[in-house]
Amino acid sequence: MSVLIRGGTVVNADQSIRADVSCVDGQIVEVGPDLEAPSGAEVVDADGQYVMPGGIDPHTHMQLPFMGTVASEDFYTGTAAGLAGGTTCIIDFVIPNPQQPLIEAFQQWREWSEKAVSDYAFHVAVTWWDETVHADMGTLVHEHGVNSFKHFMAYKGAIMADDEILVNSFTRAWELGAIPTVHAENGELVWQLQRKLMGMGITGPEGHPQSRPPEVEGEAANRAIRIAQALKTPIYIVHVSCKDSLESIIRARNEGQRVFGEVLTGHLLIDDSVYLDPDFEVAAAHVMSPPFRPKDHQEALWRGLQSGSLQTTATDHCCFYAEQKAMGKDDFTKIPNGTGGVENRMEVLWNSGVRTGRLTMNEFVRATSTSAAQIFNMYPRKGLVAPGSDADLVVWDPESSKTISAKTHHQNVDYNIFEGMTVTGTPSHTISQGNLVYKQGELQVERGAGRYLHRPPFAPYFDAITKMRAATPPVSVNR
Ligand code: URP
Numbered sequence: 369m370s371v372l373i374r375g376g377t378v379v380n381a382d383q384s385i386r387a388d389v390s391c392v393d394g395q396i397v398e399v400g401p402d403l404e405a406p407s408g409a410e411v412v413d414a415d416g417q418y419v420m421p422g423g424i425d426p427h428t429h430m431q432l433p434f435m436g437t438v439a440s441e442d443f444y445t446g447t448a449a450g451l452a453g454g455t456t457c458i459i460d461f462v463i464p465n466p467q468q469p470l471i472e473a474f475q476q477w478r479e480w481s482e483k484a485v486s487d488y489a490f491h492v493a494v495t496w497w498d499e500t501v502h503a504d505m506g507t508l509v510h511e512h513g514v515n516s517f518k519h520f521m522a523y524k525g526a527i528m529a530d531d532e533i534l535v536n537s538f539t540r541a542w543e544l545g546a547i548p549t550v551h552a553e554n555g556e557l558v559w560q561l562q563r564k565l566m567g568m569g570i571t572g573p574e575g576h577p578q579s580r581p582p583e584v585e586g587e588a589a590n591r592a593i594r595i596a597q598a599l600k601t602p603i604y605i606v607h608v609s610c611k612d613s614l615e616s617i618i619r620a621r622n623e624g625q626r627v628f629g630e631v632l633t634g635h636l637l638i639d640d641s642v643y644l645d646p647d648f649e650v651a652a653a654h655v656m657s658p659p660f661r662p663k664d665h666q667e668a669l670w671r672g673l674q675s676g677s678l679q680t681t682a683t684d685h686c687c688f689y690a691e692q693k694a695m696g697k698d699d700f701t702k703i704p705n706g707t708g709g710v711e712n713r714m715e716v717l718w719n720s721g722v723r724t725g726r727l728t729m730n731e732f733v734r735a736t737s738t739s740a741a742q743i744f745n746m747y748p749r750k751g752l753v754a755p756g757s758d759a760d761l762v763v764w765d766p767e768s769s770k771t772i773s774a775k776t777h778h779q780n781v782d783y784n785i786f787e788g789m790t791v792t793g794t795p796s797h798t799i800s801q802g803n804l805v806y807k808q809g810e811l812q813v814e815r816g817a818g819r820y821l822h823r824p825p826f827a828p829y830f831d832a833i834t835k836m837r838a839a840t841p842p843v844s845v846n847r
């Protein structure tokens with residue numbers, strides 16, 4: 369299919385220009401003024417609109433088996449919902465059970481993801497350690513295009529990685545030129561605080577944030593960053609939700625350490641009062657980890673994004689229906705953790721970021737697409753509107769408004785954490801692999817059209833680190 373986007377303003381992370389964009393066979397072939405339509409091309413009138421790289425959500429969990437149930441959104445519905453919101457690529461997580469071979473889990477996720485309608489990649493979690501994990505990490509990098517490994521410092525008794533696993537895995541990632549990522553919460557503290565709160569009779573969702581205060585996140589983020597520093601590896605902290613972990617990132621970056629931080633749209637906009645809602649369904653729908661925080665943390669996160677201390681925005685899209693959340697009716701520790709948002713990330717960030725003047729349009733593109741493409745080594749194939757890049761694009765109508773609701777969203781879940789929020793600035797068209805897949809409210813997707821993306825190690829972004837590594841090899845550690 370060929371598409372010509374005519375009359376818009378192309379917005380990249382570095383500049384904005386008035387230009388048409390011509391796409392043939394899945395790629396952008398030309399960006400410039402007054403382009404001829406390729407033969408048979410569908411022409412999109414983008415007058416008064418912005419043409420931007422499709423969003424990349426670097427943190428989703430489609431159909432994740434988790435806490436005794438399975439996330440309701442699968443790779444088909446989830447990637448389709450993403451396209452409706454201008455997100456053309458996700459990076460999901462393969463999460464092996466402890467003792468499960470990493471390659472086996474990876475193959476399982478690859479099977480599940482075959483129905484995806486947009487392009488996707490995988491981070492792979494390291495949830496346990498032995499020599500086979502060490503070997504499988506190599507196979508994943510060299511043969512399967514995985515260049516990022518995830519570590520959950522929380523979820524004790526399930527997928528938690530202790531310091532021994534972190535040190536072994538970060539060291540291996542260093543050898544392979546892959547980047548470690550962490551969910552930073554001190555799992556032991558969470559576990560002990562949960563027991564204490566339950567013992568005090570606090571069994572409802574209000575116990576969730578009480579068992580995971582900001583210090584729990586700050587301690588873990590700082591520990592992971594210091595471990596990375598000792599091992600001379602870059603590190604990426606997922607879902608930074610509070611001042612405590614942000615401060616550790618800022619300190620480390622000021623000291624020259626290569627630390628990246630991700631913020632969720634939910635954490636930027638929703639505060640912890642949601643856990644006091646008398647309706648269990650509403651409070652439980654917001655149970656995710658790390659939890660929503662008091663308002664002053666949100667302001668700090670915005671400043672982190674504005675200043676570049678946080679580089680990416682994500683959703684941690686991990687949906688559970690009310691009946692699934694009800695598993696924790698009498699015990700908040702059993703409420704499946706997770707919320708949604710893959711469809712709403714870009715419009716919510718535009719509305720609250722660009723329209724308020726917190727972010728320029730170019731910074732918006734950087735935060736929703738380009739930075740993730742660069743950090744996870746998909747750039748310039750993704751994250752850029754330029755000849756040779758994939759034709760993954762969103763045509764953005766800055767004047768169009770809508771009110772977000774679970775009644776109208778495409779996400780396969782009965783709740784929307786942004787319910788009732790009116791946003792101005794929404795996608796009018798989404799183009800994925802050169803195909804017009806979303807047009808003025810109508811989705812036209814093909815099951816299985818999404819491609820798995822191989823991401824090579826050693827992003828050019830890490831040249832400085834590579835040089836530093838050559839000069840000073842890491843301290844040796846036992847595996
Ligand atoms: O509550 C969350 N975030 N659920 C998904 C798993 C994770 O911790 O990212």
Ligand code: ZN
Pocket residue numbers: 551606607657658
């Ligand atoms: Zn997490």
Ligand code: ZN
Pocket residue numbers: 427428429684686
């Ligand atoms: Zn997550």
